[in-house]
Amino acid sequence: MASKDLIIRVLCDNHGCLDFEQLLELAQSNFGFEVADLRSVLFDDGIIAIREGKEKLTSGYLIRPDSLVVAKTSLRLCQMKAGQCNQCDGLHLCRYIIGGSCTFGDKCKNPHSLTSHHNSRLLRRKGLHDLTEKQLLQLLMQNDPFLLPEVCPHYNKGDGQFGSCKFAATCKKLHVCLHFLQGDCKFGSSCKRKHTFDQQALKLFQGFSEENIQNLYKIYRNKFIIAGQQEKPAAFSQLLLSERSFLVDFVTEKCSRIHWHLPYRWQVLDQDGVTWKDLVNMEEVEKAFCDPSCETSCKDQPKPPCVDFKNMTFGGSQVRRLSTASSVSKPPHFILTTEWLWYWKENDGTWVEYGQVTKQKRTDSGNSLITSQTLENMYMADRETEISFQAGKQKYVLHFKDAAGTQQMYQQNVQYQTKRDVRRRPRFVSPQDVGEKLKR
Template sequence: LTECTLLVNAILCDNDGCLEVRQLNAKLAQNSFGVKVANLRSVLFDDGKIAIREGRQRVPGGNIRPDSLVVAKTSLRLCQRKAGECGHCDGLHLCRYFVCGGCTFGPKCKNPHSLASPHNADLLQRFGLQDLTEKQLFQLLLQNDPFLLPEVCPHYNKGDGPFGSCRYTTSCTKLHVCLHFLQGDCRYGSRCKRTHTVQQGMKLFKGFSQENIQNLYKIYRNKFIINGQCGQSLTNSVGPSKPNSEGERNEICLYNIRKSCSFKEKCVRVHWNLPYKWEVLHRDGVTWKDLPCMEEIEKAYSDPTCNSSWDPLSASNIKQHVDFKTMTYKESPVRRLSTASSVLHPPHFILTTQWIWYWKEDNGLWIEYGQGGGDTTVTSETLEKMYLADKDAEITFQAGKHQYTLHFKGDEGSQTMFQQNLKYKTKREIRRRPRFVSPQDVNDIKRYCALLNNIWKFANQGAKNRVLH
């Protein structure tokens, strides 16, 4: 099975990272390595190595449809730290422009260009990618590593203006291209009001080779298939967005909380006046009811030392007890709705949720990652990005002289995340908690942003008047 997986990955990466099942079968039948094609089904159901977009051609017996698209997948990523700043981590130490095919510095580049370094060679061996050629590996990374490709602007893909609802027009740092075109499901074709080319966004592809620029459509399509987005719209050109998941339906709308949402009651996200909302499941097992004293519950939840929203030693006890470990209130399930994580949006988005990651010291203190004074390769921001990319991942990192593996998924079904010392096997609990924002903070942030917006409008109007005179 391992041999077949390696061969399938190599074949896919030689063919723009993807092939239809029937094409892949034909390529495997021609291989001269003696790998049996009978193992293909097992490889295709390995979610860690392969993503599939189901085809339309039906076949009897529930077999894989021959027109299904098979895409090569990996959880390997490039290290995001600057050259020389990272001692040891679970990311490849490579120049991103080298991977994208357009580094102009060559041997003079200050970032690594070698796959043969001990660090990179060890990682490739661990991920089972050691036999891929440089070109095959780079194709695999391009369609899997979210930091290599510019993000498609969601605001450009909704609204009626020439730039959709994007306020940044030509200065936007995200790609202004029809999302449905990249996903392969635009029903408007040449009549679409969104652009179907990347020419206007070429400045975002600095460091990309001409070959990769020509293949951008396939690279993006493969990326969306891997992320489970292909065939499902993140935004809709003519109406409110459709949720991709239960998590998106339970997300608090950033537009409504800031000022107003144009979709109003048709919006798939939750309209609420705070960036968090605590609810308890009613006895009917269907209806979610608001919990009282949400600010106090949120304040307790934001404190990593708190296991619940009630402290029997406190003089000012909160009237209800929400258990944060089991997420229950009087044995009924509790949920916390939230705005999107701050790592998913640029800094100008206000009232996103900033998640802080903590580890527990021997003395019981909770220390934020990257803030404890030690030489560590991870921060709250990097952990949050990795967690959102794969909530079952295990991440190896270094702090001082010690190496650790961080487990987002607890042992034997436990919900408790932990890190483990690779040498001594000791474990420390870790927690992910939001940065606390009070209702007063929300009002202050909104007033401050409104003030900046007015100053910006006034400055623009003044510039226009000077031009007219």
């Protein structure tokens, strides 16, 4: 059995997560693994997520001893109704079986077996066929966002017993401190938000086994570590592009960052569903992406396949863009952050940056004092909110998400209800620009 399969089994046998020191100890005692044997596993962001610890890096270790190592998978449950899906990449399995038990029993319309032809084939393709049922269910529980009740974002804002949640005690989402579940609440016992799963919260977990109820905090913590690696730095869990990543002349082989020479990195998901590979024409893709009028990367390319920026796909495969932090989230001396620009679409189809309208292009929308930096600050603070502003005599509302909850941004005229598309794109930075900044 491959080392990564053994490590995933160890993690799943320990509620899906161990700190690195515990993982190393178990791997050494059970399988004779040494630190070097774990290197390739920890580098694989398809199966491992890591929250970097705070203890001093021990000589010979790959990461800090108290860093949390979490088992990860791209496997999800199929969301279609039973019998409606012929073939997909999701497990055909009742969601309540994963939580603990299904009250419908034999009368349930959804499959209860992992050994069906579809599920067996899928598990083998994902490299999960050697896991026990309990190990697999643990892995799914902390990875599939559909399986756990959502934490109420409004409860975690505002004052009062229920925060700013309008549904109060009837809310169908979880009223628990988000930072407590993430493991980073600074207020501890003095926090105004709940740090326990009370009777109201437990109603949302009907059908969960007693063991899963007892481990809800760990399950949510693991879930947020996995989800958070798209936004927060964590050693080896993703190809991190931070300021330290560019100072290649001053780092040593013990540096816990993976280096890259640009403040962005375009990658496509391999057919194995785990490995991310660099796009060969990365600079051309980035240049097209920085142009708000481009919906694909094929603007200056002779022929497809090209990257679809709306769906983030390349020839049918998933694409991702790794990036340094937004410039508004760091002090000015951080020179290699990403500057995001905000645009709205004119009637003639041209894209105009907020706050940068020329006299020839001056319209009611352009007279607003709102700028890209203002919008970026608001967006980083709350991606669920709406921004009201006035331009000339007209009032507008900018929506970061559309009614369907997707990231299709638009601004709407309050009086006439007309809509204009809005796009957030980075300012283009070439390899030459990076070199000049580092020289300075």
